[in-house]
Amino acid sequence: MPMFFTTPTDGTTLAYEDYGTGTPIVFVAGWSLPTDMWERQTPFFLEQGYRCVLLDRRGHGRSDRPSAGYDTDTRADDLAALIEHLDLRDAILVAHSTGGAEVVRYLARHGADRVSRIALLGAAIPFMRQTEDNPIGVPDGLIDATLADLRADRAQWLADRAQGYYATHLGTRVSPATIDIEMRRSMSCSPIAALEIQRLAFRTDHRADVAAVPVPMLLLHGVADQSIPIDLSSRQTVKLAPDAELKEYPNAGHGLYQSHADRVNADILAFIKA
Template structure:
């Protein structure tokens, strides 16, 4: 069955393609498991078992009104790995999904996980703090959330080009832009607000510095959602055993605009079964 029970009995949808070493994909805010199709299909055809799930409040999972903190989201991820009894896992996370993975490792350990790839991460901290003056003011976050909530479809459509950094030459069809916007709208209004608060305000610096496994960090230097200086490069400074790849002129949606390069980087990191 494509459903499993997450924290607190929440019903969560998952997709499980292929056989071989397991790769679990964790989507970012507003997006569901279907956003990973440009990775899951080619990688499953290369001999990897590709698994993804819809976060609570997203896609085909229960649209509950609670549990959007990283502890609960990490427990949902843990429930998936136990449900499928996955071991020697590669976790691949996009955007705020990176925070879920980092919290999973600090909360549940790495017994089931061999390596981690963090793509366009919002970690380690986006908000201002006394020892983090480069962070953004939380008042600005609330103002932005209010603007989005007033007309989510309009806001998503207006910001889609920045998501892909098309102004720098990244080519995305109008149909694919529209498809992505619709995917971002396929979550509850409650989830859409709360996951952003979690991603923006949670301080993961100490947990990132304590990661004790190989980590691939991939970030676009034109990422408007998770600025590279605040996120990708800072993670690379904190994480002990990491390989850092910065994509020139890439925005937040690298899983689409740079799918071929991302897939090759993931295969190089995991080990390509087709080349063995």
């Protein structure tokens, strides 16, 4: 059963799960996904003796679906509210995709007094938009076209990208049932949240956040990631962050937390114990 707490910023009720004892690992889901996305990670780390805390961000899973509050600052403050609600100390933050943006913004806004290190999978940082000082980024026209497609038929948009999400064309073994379930999970997200967070993922500049991260950072990224291309993200992040390590997965896409779960779990565990 999930547990709930109310955010101090606007009274939104958020759902979370809390398992085990020991050093806490806080799992932050990716865009449009609930905490269930971590089903290959939670049992593993519980068996290793860690406490696993998982948050359904606003608009996702069993949390409230307000009309506002999907900006990066508020989402980072929601994460801070959970950590403070549970009075977590020496926490490890593990995040996927846009969850990585929330983690680095959390550190920028709230500091690292409660956090010992972070592990980010296919994170949408440091800056995805094409600008004069970021010529390799995604052009505004392409971002707008993506948002228009999501508005028109979100289910079809997800279906068109399902195989690429897992890089099945490179031989990764992900069952059709798993792909179907993950699409259903993504569709459970509020359409308002899905559109606004997707828009901000490609237009929010996290370069200053990344450059100021005060704890060790592990970056795990699929070279075949079509959602958050590695050249725009982790290969730039590792150059900016003070203490970062990048591990590249040659035949992985954005869904490496499932397609490469055993290696992901082993890499995170080694990083925690280092």
